[in-house]
Amino acid sequence: MLTIGALAKKTGTKVQTVRYYEQIGLMPEPGRTEGGQRRYHTAELDRLSFIRHSRQLGFTLDAIRELLKLSDQPDKSCHEADEIAQRQLNQVEQRISRLEALRKELKRMVKECSGGHTGDCRVLEVLRDHSECLTDHNEIGA
């Protein structure tokens, strides 16, 4: 029987976050003591570990909800889980290439800066005029 604090600690989660997961239905409502405090079993620890690990891998809470559901039906085809992971992989790859374009642009900006006055700072100049950019970077909406 774990308190919420112990559960949080074991999974590297904040106590508030655990309650938040319960609130949005990602974690089940646990049993309570007579005084009204939450007490957790190992099953809930496993579930939270799953959630946290999935978050670390960048899955959204909605995706995690799906994955948890699938995980509870061991006889179902693995196809859906696979697809969710594949989708996540694609997104990660997209974000990487966007960030790489950014990196390139930022590197160039910083490198070209002469270290003089802001009046002729390359950094500010580039920001002022997109046409000076080489790549089609776009982090907004990434």
Added chain:
Amino acid sequence: MLTIGALAKKTGTKVQTVRYYEQIGLMPEPGRTEGGQRRYHTAELDRLSFIRHSRQLGFTLDAIRELLKLSDQPDKSCHEADEIAQRQLNQVEQRISRLEALRKELKRMVKECSGGHTGDCRVLEVLRDHSECLTDHNEIGA
């Protein structure tokens, strides 16, 4: 004299976003018609372009605030602007390496999945047990 709609269009911004920037003090309060509609000059167009371009490069609104301030003082040393850009570059690089660790892990997960039932799906298995991971990925807080 541009309407807010024209300004938004020219900079690839949504009208609401322009008003939002004004609200948080990133854009100045523009002149108004007798009826109370905003009208913009070229200076404001330039400023919004600067903001948008900086956003595309991933700068936070706070960083942009700084950059704009510096940009208004052409005699000041370029050092600070440089530093902000360098910081942004570092962040981008950190994010890239985190995402690359993720990609690796996700790729492995997807590849190892046999396509059978969820009961022995590698994807779900890996999510259940972090110790199966090779890398120290962590997207949370990235």
Added chain:
DNA sequence: TCTTGAACCTCTAGCTGCTAGAGCATGTAT
């Protein structure tokens, strides 16, 4: 058994950076 104090409880509000919608006013073209 009593007392302390850390950990728990609920509830509300805030973070970033927008975005959407309701309900109404303005501006411009015909």
Added chain:
DNA sequence: ATACATGCTCTAGCAGCTAGAGGTTCAAGA
């Protein structure tokens, strides 16, 4: 004069938490 696209303000919502106020419970030590 009229239509209607665009403008206005205000409020609320998105993800995924996080922090704080103000109060209660639990477990360990005296």
